[in-house]
Amino acid sequence: xxxxxxxxxxxxxxxxxxxxxxxxxxxxxxxxxxxxxxxxxxxxxxxxxxxxxxxxxxxxxxxxxxxxxxxxxxxxxxxxxxxxxxxxxxxxxxxxxxxxxxxxxxxxxxxxxxxxxxxxxxxxxxxxxxxxxxxxxxxxxxxxxxxxxxxxxxxxxxxxxxxxxxxxxxxxxxxxxxxxxxxx
Amino acid sequence: xxxxxxxxxxxxxxxxxxxxxxxxxxxxxxxxxxxxxxxxxxxxxxxxxxxxxxxxxxxxxxxxxxxxxxxxxxxxxxxxxxxxxxxxxxxxxxxxxxxxxxxxxxxxxxxxxxxxxxxxxxxxxxxxxxxxxxxxxxxxxxxxxxxxxxxxxxxxxxxxxxxxxxxxxxxxxxxxxxxxxxxxxxxxxxxxxxxxxxxxxxxxxxxxxxxxxxxxxxxxxxxxxxxxxxxxxxxxxxxxxxxxxxxxxxxxxxxxxxxxxxxx
Numbered sequence: 001x002x003x004x005x006x007x008x009x010x011x012x013x014x015x016x017x018x019x020x021x022x023x024x025x026x027x028x029x030x031x032x033x034x035x036x037x038x039x040x041x042x043x044x045x046x047x048x049x050x051x052x053x054x055x056x057x058x059x060x061x062x063x064x065x066x067x068x069x070x071x072x073x074x075x076x077x078x079x080x081x082x083x084x085x086x087x088x089x090x091x092x093x094x095x096x097x098x099x100x101x102x103x104x105x106x107x108x109x110x111x112x113x114x115x116x117x118x119x120x121x122x123x124x125x126x127x128x129x130x131x132x133x134x135x136x137x138x139x140x141x142x143x144x145x146x147x148x149x150x151x152x153x154x155x156x157x158x159x160x161x162x163x164x165x166x167x168x169x170x171x172x173x174x175x176x177x178x179x180x181x182x183x184x
Numbered sequence: 185x186x187x188x189x190x191x192x193x194x195x196x197x198x199x200x201x202x203x204x205x206x207x208x209x210x211x212x213x214x215x216x217x218x219x220x221x222x223x224x225x226x227x228x229x230x231x232x233x234x235x236x237x238x239x240x241x242x243x244x245x246x247x248x249x250x251x252x253x254x255x256x257x258x259x260x261x262x263x264x265x266x267x268x269x270x271x272x273x274x275x276x277x278x279x280x281x282x283x284x285x286x287x288x289x290x291x292x293x294x295x296x297x298x299x300x301x302x303x304x305x306x307x308x309x310x311x312x313x314x315x316x317x318x319x320x321x322x323x324x325x326x327x328x329x330x331x332x333x334x335x336x337x338x339x340x341x342x343x344x345x346x347x348x349x350x351x352x353x354x355x356x357x358x359x360x361x362x363x364x365x366x367x368x369x370x371x372x373x374x375x376x377x378x379x380x381x382x383x384x385x386x387x388x389x390x391x392x393x394x395x396x397x398x399x400x401x402x403x404x405x406x407x408x409x410x411x412x413x414x415x416x417x418x419x420x421x422x423x424x425x426x427x428x429x430x431x432x433x434x435x436x437x438x439x440x441x442x443x444x445x446x447x448x
Contacts, residue, residue: 020229021401027225031218036211049217056225060232124206143200144207171199178202180195 003029005072012073016063023063027056030074033145034081040140041085051088055081074147075154082137082155127177135170138163216378219390223375226397230368230404285322286337294341305354312349313366316342320373323392327377332384335377339385339392346370346392350399364403370396 003011008029014022034055039048058080066076128136134156141152142163149167153160175181213221283289297315302308319342326334346367355363374393381389 018232020226020232020404023229024222024226024397024401027222031221032212035213035217035221036207039211039213040207045213045217049213049221052213053221053224056221057228060225060229120202121206121209124202125210128206139203143203144211171196174203175195175199178199180198 008073030077037081037140037145038085040144051084055084071154072151075151078155127174130177131170131173135166138166139170142167216386219393220375220378223371223393227368227371230400285326285334290337305352306356306359309352309355309359309363316345320370327381330382332382335381335385336388339388343392343395346396346399350402364400367396367400
């Protein structure tokens, strides 16, 4: 579902007024991006499912206090997601390393995974682990969740330029690691 | 210089393509996951709107015998009691002749149930809720027994009935609110079933969750909660604003990998 900024703001207003239908549409719009971001951070699908639910329930509770004031709703929502991930990692002492990523890759056999070169996906997964944590988060927010630089900056609590810098360095590292610079 | 720029663009496009392929294959939620999370979140959303109704109908969550009527009766109690007795009798009789979900006499049993429905809208709503609960109980029992065919048959009947129930008109505010809340509880039951149901029954289960969720929303839009301040959405359902329950893609403003001179 593609919603423009004005449609999102209207739905947010309706959801704040207590309309569950409007909140359902916001859920439909953001569910997959939020889940993608979370699973890229915690790796285990069961944890990601629980945390995705938690984020939307927290959003529901916090919505009456949400005020746009130039802050995009997506950025606000992803900030909730980021805090939920941080709390989760802190309390569970999760190690989001290669082991968990490998478990995810082994257990999840999405249909797309069969059609696409699995080896290529493994190489991408390995390349991502070589980024710094902040670079990886910038990639997750910009590419996996599809946020704008402004929304990603809001979610990470950083300046937009800082996020662009993180993204730039991450892309350079990924291109090197994936051999894309060899074409030059 | 221009060649370098074009090479950069090609490489960035290729990187973006690989990252999207990775995200799509390894990070996207499957349909069952999305359905489960949606059902739970929407349940919370409905609870947030109607906390009072929740208290009134909480017993509906408990595993029931043949009948659970989570509505505080205000209408003709006699009709309700009569229907309950008939339904119970029908269920026992049905079981006695082996009219289990998916069995040869199952459709006939459903038809018998429908033939004895009261005409008063409120009593009819209570009767429909009892029938819906019976279908849920059948689905749950079939899931425990690993009988995918029976689960699907019970859920098919549930889906037909839930649409009919959500279309009811002339209900009292109390009945509207209780109906919405009871169907919300059904979402919990159906969602829990996702963990126990045989794999072959999962698509039917997801459809039932979707239909039940839509029914709750329909009732909510026209019900007591649709008061000033909680008014219906600007776009009426069925037009551009119709809820879409299919797993959705990410926002359209996906970033493209910047060329090297776009970094700060």
